[in-house]
Amino acid sequence: GQQVMQIPQYQHVQEGEDFTTYCNSSTTLSNIQWYKQRPGGHPVFLIQLVKSGEVKKQKRLTFQFGEAKKNSSLHITATQTTDVGTYFCAGDTGTASKLTFGTGTRLQVTL
């Protein structure tokens, strides 16, 4: 079945440093979504990417969808303590809108 892997599994940064998480799918995706889960919370939708090579920005967050539509990345510029949480990508193969979540990257930010 479809597998979606993320690296790194965990990253600890100082506030103000940049952070990137990478998402790789075993199959071509029709679109990819990103979610953030705060400690003790539930996943919250951040963004969806649909087109090959698409880049979207939300303030300090930059999301990219690979040309082959099998990988994606999330980059946070100048992290803040409010960025703490686990970031999941979720890939949709286009079959009945079934999303497969990635393994997640847990971000810890300290002052």
Added chain:
Amino acid sequence: EAGVAQSPRYKIIEKRQSVAFWCNPISGHATLYWYQQILGQGPKLLIQFQNNGVVDDSQLPKDRFSAERLKGVDSTLKIQPAKLEDSAVYLCASNRQGKSSPLHFGNGTRLTVT
């Protein structure tokens, strides 16, 4: 709009007991999902409903798990009998009908099986 409602928030049971979780999706959302999230892992889809029909239950352990959405609105997920490895957070999510609209998650039910 009101969010996805789930209950209970926490449940502790002994192995071999049964348990049920309830979910009420956002009004108007045709698709409802149950995910299992084991600590430190991503959510894993157990079952997906479109209105009151099952779209995907390929990863649902049908020997012990069952789910229903009889009137196409709220849903229940049952485990009988529970095993230790069922300890997880059970998340309900919903979205509008249509390709790949964002999922809206409830707060989840944290199940501990002892």
